[in-house]
Amino acid sequence: MDLLNHLAVGFGVALTPTNVLYALVGSLVGTLIGVLPGIGPVATIAMLLPTTYALSPVSALVMLAAIYYGAQYGGSTTSILLNMPGETSSAVTCLDGYQMARKGQAGAALSISALGSFFAGTVATILVATVAVPLSELALKFGPSEYFSLMVLGLIGAVVLASGSLVKAIAMVVTGLLLGIVGTDVNSGTQRFAFGVPELSDGIGVVSVAMGLFGFAEIIANLETTEVRELVTSKVKGFWLTKEQIRAAWPAVLRGTGLGSVLGILPGGGAMLSSFASYSIEKKLSKDPSQFGKGAIQGVAGPESANNAGAQTSFIPLLTLGIPENAVMAMMVGAMTIHNIQPGPQVMSSNPALFWGLIASMWVGNLMLVILNLPLIGMWIKLLTVPYRVLYPAILLFCAIGVYTISNASFDVSQTAFFGLVGIVFLKLGCEPAPLLLGFVLGPMMEENLRRALLLSRGDPTIFLTRPISAGMLIAAVLLILLIALPNIRKRREEAFAEEAG
């Protein structure tokens, strides 16, 4: 069987001591930032990206990927114990997880979320491995017009599923595309929007943009509010689940896994959307919905499985098509580019060890997380007692050193601070930074494919509509926009997001 051969190659790579070590480091760092509020996976990956220069590309990607799914485990811990989501994707876990903890079932809640996550991670790993081959083969047949349309669809899909104003989000994508073309034009050698600054001739670094928008802006926003943090549960025991709990939880785990796997693949999907969707489905399917919000184990098991499944299957579009669907995946594109790997369908054939190794490492990382997470919970809780006034200057320091080391340039540090300021302005104006980052990463690729497609068609723009796959994707993109623009669906979408916020 091909699948088994591929996985054998993958585990051969993932189980080398070095890669196990980096998966462990990534998982632990991920859990740590998942536990800590105020710093998310995007900023963390940006912070650690420069330190991966010295590593092999496989080890670097293994570690960075582990940060993302590790954050899902860590985020649930604080949701359950402190009623405080460390990550947005764990926000719904607060509802029932914290109630379980108050009833003295903190151990059970943590166990089911870890086991559910592990189960979801296993299924998602197999799913990634299964669909990767056919999807990549399909993508290899794509010409420039298909690729351009695919990127349009991907970007539109990503903003449709994001909360907030659709037009604003599309405008942020376009702003990102513009930022992405700063630097030397590959075809003509012209310096674009570089203002004679030599550092800008290579373009703006993805680390600067991400760290500024997601790291610095977030820290400054946090400083504006005075935090209140209470440590509720100090001792956690009773990790074993009762028979009734298992009986109640396993269908939720299965549903959450399925839902998360599907939503993770969609553009704009990923961990957060999956967990919210799973919670509302569990509540609707429940025989006794009134139990939700009062410590229903399904309300923990479903979303926690879903967010982990979604986190992992969101790698599928990245690995097979080269299209990032959320901000974390945009950072992975940045990481691959730094290591001279052009993301896309060719990675699987040109670099099978990296491709299958990364996939297999996800399962290895999940296994380590489930084993390590429960015993380490005491340590994570201790870390939470470190006040934010101590934490944020340290985060700033590591960001500043990290961004400096990319090319030993003071300019990069100032540039990052500039994007921090930009991030604050966007935050105040209600513009989400994630679409900008996606556009930024896709900018050069999009221009290149547009250029090639129109060169082939001798300037005829109808090429995008006469080639069936390309036309199909553009129609899908238009349909998505129309769906949102139609009044009654818009209303329902707003209600859904209001529910999430509440």
Next chain:
Amino acid sequence: MEKIRNPKDFWAGILFICLGIAAIVLGSAYTLGTAARMGPGYFPRILGILLIALGSIVALNGLRTDGPRIPRFHWKPTFIVLGTVVIFGNVVTYLGLALSTVFLIVGASSASHEFRWKESVVIGVLLAALAVGVFIVGLHLQLPIWPVFITAG
């Protein structure tokens, strides 16, 4: 002129329009080319036009619908945090990692409501030791530990 009913959207729209205009004006120096043979100015021009169009929709929306006010800008923490980072990045090669780190930690800490002098100095010194250990000793980063004017002299 109508009253601005949704300031967040209105000003966001204006910002996008300005960015779009800037893209077109600054990009007018680059060869436009034709659709079949795009010059470096072609794609930025498309994006600029798109951005102006989208910005106009957002801004008009800001006039027609009601929305929340723009939250107050807290300039002090913003500039303290970003300022110390910029200074850190620009002096670290002269001042060395150790002192720059102490500066960054104490400086950035002062942006908090709960700033404590002594505590931040102690943390600064500890983190300076950690940073030197990790980045210079461990990762062999090309940075001086101490100010160059002392070690060189």
